[in-house]
Amino acid sequence: MDRETSGMRRADADGACADADNRGGYVWDRAGRDEREWQRPPERITRAWMVQGLIMAAALAAAAVVTAAVCQINGWWNFWTVALAVVLAVLAVAALASIPVSNRYDYEFNQFSIGERDVRIRKGWLFRSMTTVPYNRVQHVDTKQGPVLRAFGLMTVQVHTAVGEHEIEGLDVDQAHRVVELIAARAREAKEDL
Amino acid sequence: MTAGGAPGSAGGTQERRQGTAAGSTPGAAGGAQERGRSTTAGGAPHAAGGASHGSWTRFPAAALALWLVTAVKGAVPFVVAVVASFVADRPEVGWMVVAVVAFMLIAPVLRWLTVRYRLGDEGVALRESLFTRRQRTIPYGHVHAITVEQPPVLRLFGLVRLVVSSGDSSDGSIALDAVPASLQMAIEARRRAAAGAVGSLTADDAAEPSPTAAAAMPTPAAAMPTPAAAMQSLAATATVPVGPAADVSATAPTGATPIPADAAPCPTDATPILTDAALAESTPVSADAAPTDVTLAGSASIPSIGPSPSSATQVPAGPAPASPAAASSSPAASASSAPHPGTGTLAYRASTRDILLFALTDLSLLVWALALWGLFQKIDDWFPDQAEAAVSGATALVLAHGVVGVAVAFVAVLVVLAAISTVASLLRYAGFEAWRRGGDLVVVRGLVTRRTITIPVGRIQSVTVTRNPLRKALRLCKVEVGLSARLGGDGGDDTSTSDEATLLPVIGDDRVVATLRAMLPEWDVRPVPMRRTGRGLMRMYLTAPLAMAAIGAAAGIGGMAAMGAAQAGGAAAMRGLAIAGGVTALIGLCWMATRWLKYQTDAYALLPDADGSGGIVVHGTDADSTKHAADDVVIAPLPHRIMVTTANGLAMCTIVTRRARVQSVERSTTPWRQRAGVERLVMPLYVANGPSELRFTALRHADADCLAAWADDEAGADSSDSATRA
Numbered sequence: 001m002d003r004e005t006s007g008m009r010r011a012d013a014d015g016a017c018a019d020a021d022n023r024g025g026y027v028w029d030r031a032g033r034d035e036r037e038w039q040r041p042p043e044r045i046t047r048a049w050m051v052q053g054l055i056m057a058a059a060l061a062a063a064a065v066v067t068a069a070v071c072q073i074n075g076w077w078n079f080w081t082v083a084l085a086v087v088l089a090v091l092a093v094a095a096l097a098s099i100p101v102s103n104r105y106d107y108e109f110n111q112f113s114i115g116e117r118d119v120r121i122r123k124g125w126l127f128r129s130m131t132t133v134p135y136n137r138v139q140h141v142d143t144k145q146g147p148v149l150r151a152f153g154l155m156t157v158q159v160h161t162a163v164g165e166h167e168i169e170g171l172d173v174d175q176a177h178r179v180v181e182l183i184a185a186r187a188r189e190a191k192e193d194l
Numbered sequence: 195m196t197a198g199g200a201p202g203s204a205g206g207t208q209e210r211r212q213g214t215a216a217g218s219t220p221g222a223a224g225g226a227q228e229r230g231r232s233t234t235a236g237g238a239p240h241a242a243g244g245a246s247h248g249s250w251t252r253f254p255a256a257a258l259a260l261w262l263v264t265a266v267k268g269a270v271p272f273v274v275a276v277v278a279s280f281v282a283d284r285p286e287v288g289w290m291v292v293a294v295v296a297f298m299l300i301a302p303v304l305r306w307l308t309v310r311y312r313l314g315d316e317g318v319a320l321r322e323s324l325f326t327r328r329q330r331t332i333p334y335g336h337v338h339a340i341t342v343e344q345p346p347v348l349r350l351f352g353l354v355r356l357v358v359s360s361g362d363s364s365d366g367s368i369a370l371d372a373v374p375a376s377l378q379m380a381i382e383a384r385r386r387a388a389a390g391a392v393g394s395l396t397a398d399d400a401a402e403p404s405p406t407a408a409a410a411m412p413t414p415a416a417a418m419p420t421p422a423a424a425m426q427s428l429a430a431t432a433t434v435p436v437g438p439a440a441d442v443s444a445t446a447p448t449g450a451t452p453i454p455a456d457a458a459p460c461p462t463d464a465t466p467i468l469t470d471a472a473l474a475e476s477t478p479v480s481a482d483a484a485p486t487d488v489t490l491a492g493s494a495s496i497p498s499i500g501p502s503p504s505s506a507t508q509v510p511a512g513p514a515p516a517s518p519a520a521a522s523s524s525p526a527a528s529a530s531s532a533p534h535p536g537t538g539t540l541a542y543r544a545s546t547r548d549i550l551l552f553a554l555t556d557l558s559l560l561v562w563a564l565a566l567w568g569l570f571q572k573i574d575d576w577f578p579d580q581a582e583a584a585v586s587g588a589t590a591l592v593l594a595h596g597v598v599g600v601a602v603a604f605v606a607v608l609v610v611l612a613a614i615s616t617v618a619s620l621l622r623y624a625g626f627e628a629w630r631r632g633g634d635l636v637v638v639r640g641l642v643t644r645r646t647i648t649i650p651v652g653r654i655q656s657v658t659v660t661r662n663p664l665r666k667a668l669r670l671c672k673v674e675v676g677l678s679a680r681l682g683g684d685g686g687d688d689t690s691t692s693d694e695a696t697l698l699p700v701i702g703d704d705r706v707v708a709t710l711r712a713m714l715p716e717w718d719v720r721p722v723p724m725r726r727t728g729r730g731l732m733r734m735y736l737t738a739p740l741a742m743a744a745i746g747a748a749a750g751i752g753g754m755a756a757m758g759a760a761q762a763g764g765a766a767a768m769r770g771l772a773i774a775g776g777v778t779a780l781i782g783l784c785w786m787a788t789r790w791l792k793y794q795t796d797a798y799a800l801l802p803d804a805d806g807s808g809g810i811v812v813h814g815t816d817a818d819s820t821k822h823a824a825d826d827v828v829i830a831p832l833p834h835r836i837m838v839t840t841a842n843g844l845a846m847c848t849i850v851t852r853r854a855r856v857q858s859v860e861r862s863t864t865p866w867r868q869r870a871g872v873e874r875l876v877m878p879l880y881v882a883n884g885p886s887e888l889r890f891t892a893l894r895h896a897d898a899d900c901l902a903a904w905a906d907d908e909a910g911a912d913s914s915d916s917a918t919r920a
Contacts (some may be wrong), residue, residue: 024871024894024896024897024898024899025868025871025873025894025895025896025899026894026895026899027861027897027899027902028863028895045369059394075328078766078770079766079767079768079771079774080765080770080771082767083770083774103497117906118906126864127862127864127866128859128862128863128864128865128868129860129861129862130862131858131859131860131861132858132859132860132862132902132905133858134415134858134905134906136592137856137857137858142429146788148223161857161858161880162857162880163857163878163879163880163886164857164858164878167857177915
């Protein structure tokens with residue numbers, strides 16, 4: 001009886017481990033109140049992003065133009081085709097407009113930290129995300145390099161878990177290899193510990 | 195273990211491929227392949243299946259017949275299509291059809307000639323050697339589930355279809371289409387021996403402390419301090435149908451449930467059913483050594499065909515204890531020939547009433563309704579002449595009778611659907627029984643095809659209790675377990691994977707806790723105080739769907755208003771706008787309903803671990819503690835469990851899973867959400883047949899910190915981690 005109620009109380013305490021007076025969420029602070037070492041990719045990644053953004057905007061604009069041309073030639077204009085073309089055009093403009101903003105602020109927030117027990121990846125400025133992958137859940141680590149990143153001598157590291165993958169984008173090639181080595185080694189250690 | 199040392203390797207399934215160029219004909223049944231069948235240390239316990247086990251065995255001839263029939267069945271649509279499209283004015287087409295069908299029939303024959311299976315020393319193996327030699331071995335220690343089913347055709351020959359699932363995500367199961375029924379027992383025995391030899395069942399990759407400690411669980415006799423107490427325990431278990439316990443062991447269709455229907459049912463009772471199992475586990479002679487086995491296994495005779503409400507009612511509804519004599523009156527039951535769970539403890543049996551309730555509260559009725567509606571629409575295309583006239587005539591008739599006619603038609607459709615659903619459910623779930631046998635959970639179900647699914651409890655990765663709106667109103671729920679392997683393979687007459695891992699198809703809210711405790715004491719599923727994460731954050735939940743619905747509604751109304759005023763060309767465009775807006779608004783409203791439910795239900799609780807001092811005491815309520823004092827057995831619940839309630843569509847579900855399943859923690863926010871101290875948190879889960887993630891749409895930073903710390907192992911058993919963090 002006693003043990004059970006204490007169990008219940010413990011559950012209660014656990015559930016309420018977030019006190020009302022502790023606001024929490026310090027992981028989101030840009031300064032990083034946790035004593036972790038945060039790294040970030042080299043600054044030229046912003047140029048790679050810019051190129052990627054331009055390509056994206058150009059592709060959307062091209063799609064809008066092609067839609068308009070096809071509809072014009074065949075006389076397919078109706079509500080839905082107009083809507084499609086307009087949406088594509090708006091997206092293209094938005095992609096173009098967001099390039100400087102996202103470059104400036106995204107880079108600010110784009111960081112990763114290879115800790116003792118886990119990898120943490122922060123991304124995004126407007127839509128911020130922070131992913132924590134414990135080493136003992138890492139299945140394998142690999143690298144990826146698209147044409148744009150290759151032109152800038154950058155490389156992306158992918159950390160795979162059993163159900164998905166997480167990217168550390170645009171590291172120096174050397175840095176990327178070091179990061180892969182480090183994560184792989186720590187993952188190995190973590191698995192051996194278990 | 196043999197020198198092969200298979201259980202040590204990481205993968206669940208081992209595969210070997212080699213070309214047949216070396217002239218290893220199928221007939222030369224793998225002498226070279228055999229890794230010397232040295233005697234095992236574990237000692238293959240009961241060679242139940244006779245001499246054939248241990249060597250490569252060809253499937254019985256009935257398997258060939260089965261495959262041929264399947265091939266013919268598969269060929270029928272093709273033949274029909276060809277004959278229908280090239281009408282028979284061209285004879286060469288007929289010959290082509292014959293050739294193709296003949297080719298289709300050759301494949302099963304070749305397969306039958308070349309495929310062998312074996313219960314080796316280290317595992318179950320299947321070898322295909324038609325062109326490429328491909329051998330798969332599932333070590334006994336890696337068996338995640340065994341599914342046995344017996345369609346009527348196979349029953350004639352005393353054969354079963356047996357699927358052994360391993361933890362592999364890709365192709366991790368071996369399906370033995372038609373093998374002697376005794377094979378199941380042989381595999382089970384070897385699996386248990388392997389588990390015993392290793393010491394625990396799970397060499398799980400996640401490497402939580404062995405959760406299947408069932409085998410290593412303290413037997414009641416050992417756990418009891420005094421012999422007298424032990425005796426009392428046995429007595430208490432033997433006379434099990436006392437009060438709520440009868441409820442657990444047999445679901446009396448009379449429905450005289452002694453527990454008051456309460457919104458939050460308190461765990462009233464739980465017979466230490468595991469103790470029987472543990473006894474059976476530790477003493478292989480079980481049947482006579484432990485009278486407890488006889489009682490429960492006897493009082494519930496195992497039906498080999500169809501539902502048996504009669505046997506469910508055998509258990510006295512009142513508190514009259516089942517005398518040992520009555521129990522031993524049906525000892526033959528446990529020795530029936532059909533695949534059966536053997537000695538064990540019946541934890542739950544669905545009565546016909548339960549199955550009917552399941553069928554009638556199944557919301558996939560609506561899906562059926564849509565399908566029927568689609569069919570109705572299609573009738574015009576298929577039968578252009580008289581049928582259309584008949585249908586439109588009927589429709590006109592209905593419309594002529596006005597509202598009453600429409601209502602009658604609606605009710606008629608509903609009745610038809612309910613009938614269909616009932617038949618489908620009876621086929622799947624008739625005679626549903628769940629047994630606890632040692633470290634295994636055994637589920638038996640099916641009307642025509644009896645299906646037996648054996649799941650080692652340690653392989654269970656999550657427990658989900660779901661209530662759709664209809665069942666919620668009726669205080670019913672459904673319980674499913676998530677595994678790390680897919681069950682059943684590809685065959686069978688019902689291939690819908692959704693019901694594969696159903697533990698309790700439908701059960702009253704007031705009984706689910708006690709039943710689950712009897713089945714899975716390790717998981718210790720029961721109501722606990724939950725931390726509701728959405729409290730006060732309704733705005734965060736509803737803003738986005740509300741905006742979507744509002745924009746859609748505005749566009750729709752604007753379009754409608756402008757439609758009348760605009761010219762001919764513009765009117766069409768405005769009509770399009772109105773439709774798009776209406777659809778958007780509808781989707782937004784549905785989204786809003788889901789979000790509203792999530793806002794109401796999103797909550798979590800980090801369940802208490804068994805710290806070194808002991809564990810959760812499974813015992814009766816305090817009121818009758820004197821009676822049940824001896825039943826107290828310390829069963830350590832699995833460590834690091836989390837309970838989450840959330841809404842999935844319109845259904846509410848409660849998920850219990852373990853930290854080892856959480857693959858990462860993904861937190862996300864936006865500047866304006868962050869200003870309000872709110873974020874979103876998603877924890878992807880690695881569970882097959884179960885929930886794929888734990889998602890909190892909006893929660894406060896402190897809660898997120900708490901969850902992240904829990905997932906990060908950081909705090910361990912400590913609960914005061916956010917303090918150290920802050």
